[in-house]
Every structure is written in structure tokens, then in C-alpha cells.
Amino acid sequence: MESFVELNKILETALATNAISLTEATGKVNELNQLIEEYKMKLNAVETKNIHMERRAEEKEMEMNKIHADLSNLETRLSDSLSEVKQLQAELHTERSNNVKLQEERNAATNEVTKLENILTQKEKNIAVLKTQKLEVQKNLEDCNNQIQIIKEEGEKDMELYKTLLNESKMDIDKCEKEKEALINENQKLAENVKHLEESLSKASEKIKEKDEHLSEESADKEAIAKELALERNKCAQLEREKLSSESNVCKKSEELKKIQASLDEVAGEKLALEAQLAASQSEQQTLLERCFASSAESENQRKNNADLRRKLEESQAALHELGRENQTLQLELEKLVGRKWTEDSDAVNCTLCQKEFSIIVRRHHCRNCGQIFCNECSSKWLLFKPTKSLFEYVIRVIMNW
Numbered sequence: 001m002e003s004f005v006e007l008n009k010i011l012e013t014a015l016a017t018n019a020i021s022l023t024e025a026t027g028k029v030n031e032l033n034q035l036i037e038e039y040k041m042k043l044n045a046v047e048t049k050n051i052h053m054e055r056r057a058e059e060k061e062m063e064m065n066k067i068h069a070d071l072s073n074l075e076t077r078l079s080d081s082l083s084e085v086k087q088l089q090a091e092l093h094t095e096r097s098n099n100v101k102l103q104e105e106r107n108a109a110t111n112e113v114t115k116l117e118n119i120l121t122q123k124e125k126n127i128a129v130l131k132t133q134k135l136e137v138q139k140n141l142e143d144c145n146n147q148i149q150i151i152k153e154e155g156e157k158d159m160e161l162y163k164t165l166l167n168e169s170k171m172d173i174d175k176c177e178k179e180k181e182a183l184i185n186e187n188q189k190l191a192e193n194v195k196h197l198e199e200s201l202s203k204a205s206e207k208i209k210e211k212d213e214h215l216s217e218e219s220a221d222k223e224a225i226a227k228e229l230a231l232e233r234n235k236c237a238q239l240e241r242e243k244l245s246s247e248s249n250v251c252k253k254s255e256e257l258k259k260i261q262a263s264l265d266e267v268a269g270e271k272l273a274l275e276a277q278l279a280a281s282q283s284e285q286q287t288l289l290e291r292c293f294a295s296s297a298e299s300e301n302q303r304k305n306n307a308d309l310r311r312k313l314e315e316s317q318a319a320l321h322e323l324g325r326e327n328q329t330l331q332l333e334l335e336k337l338v339g340r341k342w343t344e345d346s347d348a349v350n351c352t353l354c355q356k357e358f359s360i361i362v363r364r365h366h367c368r369n370c371g372q373i374f375c376n377e378c379s380s381k382w383l384l385f386k387p388t389k390s391l392f393e394y395v396i397r398v399i400m401n402w
Contacts, residue, residue, distance in 0.1 A: 013368075013383070017330060024323065026119075127313060342366070348373035 345364055350357050352372045358364050365379045366372070 024319075124317075342371040343373050345373065351375040351378055353378040 343366070348358065348364060351362075351374050353374055354377070356362055356375050358373075358375070362375050364373045365376060367374055367379055368383070
């Protein structure tokens with residue numbers, strides 16, 4: 001009867017562990033779905049949850065230590081309660097009925113596992129869709145990077161063109177400045193020539209006056225003076241024509257100087273416009289570079305987030321597969337446990353593992369896994385166990401190599 005009681009407890013342990021595993025698998029699938037849809041907002045929540053879980057693990061560890069202390073007391077009480085085992089044989093029939101109920105619950109748990117596998121399949125399809133969307137986003141990001149590169153190259157070409165035009169404008173300005181200086185020098189020379197011609201003309205006029213004054217006095221030299229006067233008048237006319245020609249040249253040079261000055265002003269305006277365009281192009285290039293750097297940083301963050309999500313997805317899938325394998329292992333172990341026989345105390349003289357002889361000091365301890373009897377050192381491992389009808393968990397003893 002004691003073997004059936006222990007088998008019932010082991011069965012309850014396996015089913016409880018299976019239910020916990022299924023619950024954890026469902027939670028992980030839901031958490032994975034939330035991470036995929038809102039991964040940016042949920043990362044902090046996951047970290048907070050991990051901290052909370054670590055705290056809970058520490059609390060559970062403290063509770064486990066407390067349970068171990070309580071278990072030592074229970075071991076003493078258990079040895080005193082062995083005499084009451086015979087009274088529990090009357091409950092064997094009830095426990096068999098409970099075994100049937102547990103079998104039904106196990107079938108229900110198997111159906112729940114099937115449902116979870118279907119849900120997982122659907123989630124994997126959703127993940128495939130999200131991966132496709134991620135590839136589209138990456139493609140759009142690459143297109144944006146290509147456009148930024150093209151704009152950057154065009155900006156560099158425009159800047160080179162602006163620099164070339166600016167250099168040409170500077171060369172034109174220097175050339176015009178030199179032509180302006182040459183015209184100013186030539187204008188000064190022409191002004192000096194005009195001044196000399198005016199002085200010569202004034203001197204010639206004075207000579208003519210002198211000749212006219214002496215003409216009346218020197219009748220003998222009248223013809224010679226008349227010839228000289230005609231010659232002087234011709235020279236004066238020639239000087240007058242040269243003066244008019246010089247004045248015309250001065251006017252022409254002045255007009256040319258005005259045109260050159262206007263060209264200089266126009267070139268200076270074009271220079272200012274080109275400098276403004278160059279500054280605008282440099283500002284636009286700086287803006288594009290900043291946008292490019294920002295896009296690169298955002299793309300890098302997106303890649304890191306995608307890598308983290310992919311890693312967590314793989315870990316969750318591996319954990320889910322591991323839970324499935326553990327479930328199958330538990331079912332196989334459960335089938336093995338059903339066929340095992342619980343060793344009686346009177347049949348065990350030595351420890352099954354180390355062959356140490358039992359005595360008042362070396363106590364007998366049943367392994368709740370295999371049903372055989374071991375000493376305290378060989379059965380030093382503990383397993384958390386919660387019966388189906390109980391609200392509290394407690395630990396049971398198992399052998400070291402279980």
C-alpha cells in the first residue's frame with residue numbers, strides 16, 4: 001500500500017511539473033508575441049521583470065532553506081509515523097480512484113500541450129511575416145542611404161563647380177583690375193599730352209600776337225613773317241586737331257573705363273552670389289551628413305534590437321522545445337514509475353548505492369523516484385513537490401544521481 005501512496009505522489013509531482021511547464025510555455029509564447037509587437041517599449045519592462053524574478057528566486061531560495069530546516073524535523077517525525085502506515089492501507093481504494101482522475105487530468109494536459117503547439121505554429125508564422133517586414137524596412141533604409149550618398153556626391157560636384165567659378169571670377173577680377181590700372185595710367189598720359197598741347201597752343205598764340213605786332217613795324221620782312229605766320233597757324237591747327245583727337249581718345253578711354261568698372265561691379269555681384277551659393281551648399285551638405293549619421297545610428301540600433309529579438313525568440317523556441325522534450329521524458333518516467341515496486345524496510349539491510357549497513361545511526365530513506373532504500377548521504381538531493389489537492393509545496397528526498 002505504501003508503494004501505491006508513493007506512486008500516487010510521484011504521479012502528482014509529474015503532473016504538477018507538467019502543468020507548471022505548460023504554464024511557463026504559454027507565458028513565454030505570450031511574452032514573445034508582445035516583444036515582437038512592442039519591442040522598444042517592452043525592453044525595460046523585461047529587464048524590470050528579470051530583476052523581479054531574481055528577487056523572487058532569492059526569496060524562493062530562502063524559503064527552500066527554511067523548508068530544508070523544516071524537512072529535517074519532518075524526517076524525525078516521519079520515522080515516528082512509520083507505525084501509522086498500516087492505518088493508511090484502508091485509503092488505498094480511494095487513492096486508486098484518484099489515480100484514475102489524475103490520468104484524466106494528464107490527458108487534459110496533453111490536449112493543452114497540443115493547443116500550445118498550434119499556438120506556437122501560428123506565432124512562428126507571425127514571426128515569419130515580421131521578418132519579411134523587417135527585410136522591407138532594411139531595404140527602404142538601404143535606399144535612403146543610397147539617396148543620401150547620391151545627394152552627397154552631387155553636393156561635392158556642385159561645391160567643386162562653385163570653387164572653379166569662384167577662382168575664374170577672381171582671375172577675371174584681377175584681370176579687370178590690371179586693365180583698369182593700365183587705362184588710368186594711359187588716361188593720365190593723355191591728360192599730360194593735352195596739357196602740353198594746350199601750353200604749346202598758348203605759346204603759339206603768343207608768338208602769333210608778337211608776329212602781328214611786329215608785322216606792322218617790319219614791312220620788309222612781311223613775306224617771311226607771313227610765311228612763318230602761315231606755318232605757325234598750320235602748326236596751331238595741327239595742334240588743335242591733335243588736341244581734339246586726344247580729347248576724343250580720353251572720352252573713349254573714359255567710356256571704356258566706365259564699362260570695365262561696370263563689369264567689375266557685375267563680377268563682384270556674381271562673386272557674392274557664388275559665395276552665398278557655396279555657403280548654402282556647405283550648409284546643405286552638413287545637414288545631409290548629419291541626417292546620414294543619424295540614419296546610420298538608427299539603423300545600427302534597429303539591427304541590435306532585431307538581433308536581441310532574434311536571440312530571445314531562439315531562446316524561447318529552444319525553451320519551448322526543451323519543455324516538450326521534458327514533458328515526453330516525464331511521461332516515459334511516469335510509465336516507468338507505474339511499473340516499479342516500492343521496497344519494504346524489512347527487505348533492505350544495506351544501502352542500495354554504497355552498501356552501508358543500516359542501523360540506529362544509519363537510517364533508511366526511500367527514494368521517491370525509484371522506490372528503493374538508501375542511506376542519508378546517498379539520498380541527499382531534494383525535489384520540490386506539490387500534491388494536486390494540497391495548497392502547499394514541500395520537498396521530497398531523491399538519490400544523488402537522479
